[in-house]
Amino acid sequence: MxxxxxxxxxxxxxxxxxxxxxxxxxxxxxxxxxxxxxxxxxxxxxxxxxxTKDEILDAVADTVVSQVDLSMFDGDRDWREALTAWARSYRAALAAHPNIVPFLAQGPGRRPAGLRMADAVFGGMVDAGWPPAHATRIGALMRYFVTGSALGSFARGFVDDATAYDPADYPHLGQAHLLAERQHSVDEGAFDTGLRALVDGLAVQFAALAGTEDRPLA
Structure with a gap:
């Protein structure tokens, strides 16, 4: 044969x-x-x-991370724009596979795609003028934020039943039963709001580092 x-x-x-x-x-x-x-x-x-099974899951997690766009860190793009574009690509990859997010959130370990992503983010921040210690914290902060947002839906946690939210018990949840049907707009809006707040807050810290010994020359 x-x-x-x-x-x-x-x-x-x-x-x-x-x-x-x-x-x-x-x-x-x-x-x-x-x-x-x-x-x-x-x-x-x-x-x-x-x-082992864990090696298979590592490869699965790395396959998901390999879908994240890192090209924004290759050029001289403003670090705020690069961080924002990367975070959105990262979340999109994770949101497409939410069941693997808890395993993936354990860290890159020895996963090649995960390590390439960590290297790109850290390098992009250091090249922009962030001190290495701050760049490490930014990478960790963004991972916490993105993986947390991809774990589940806030809006889907409310039931489509107005009687579940008695105004005597929950005087401010009179429209909560509408959240489930507006899941996409609520969850995407929450992510965008949080992302803008994080990047704007980092920009304030970046400006405050100007002229200090902690910040190398950009």
Whole structure:
């Protein structure tokens, strides 16, 4: 019998299948037994590509991060514009795969795409004139903000039932039952409001560093 022209199994196929499972059912659905069944292979064959389930999830998380645009840090774009554009791209990538966000939020570890992103953000801030310690804090701050915003929907947490918000108990929630149907505008508006507040606040700090010993020459 002739050998198949394409291998039955590859890292890319394993990762894409694991990501689909995580998107549909959560990371807990990603087991070697389940993946083998979905891929139509024997369980041990997965170990030719990954040693553990956590390695598979690491690769899944890194695949999501690899979708984030980092090109804004390549040129002489104003750091505020670059940080804003990157944060929006970062959130879009995470929001498309919310189930993997808790695992991804643990940090880049040894994940190549995650490390490239950390390097690009840190380098972009230092090149703009931020002291290295401040650049590190900015990267951490933005990761907290973006991953938190991608974990879930504030608006979807309210039920579409006006009787749930008795004015005797909740005098200021008379319109709360409308939030669920306005989920996109509420959540996107909240993200944009927070992002502007963060970047504007950082700009104030950046200006305050001018002329101090903590700030290197830009």
């Amino acid at each position: 002739a050998r198949p022209r394409k291998p039955l199994l590859s890292r890319e196929r394993i990762v894409s299948t694991a990501l689909a499972l995580a998107d549909e059912e959560g990371p807990q659905a990603v087991s070697t037994r389940r993946l083998a069944a979905e891929l139509g292979v024997s369980g041990p064959s997965l170990y030719n590509h990954f040693r």
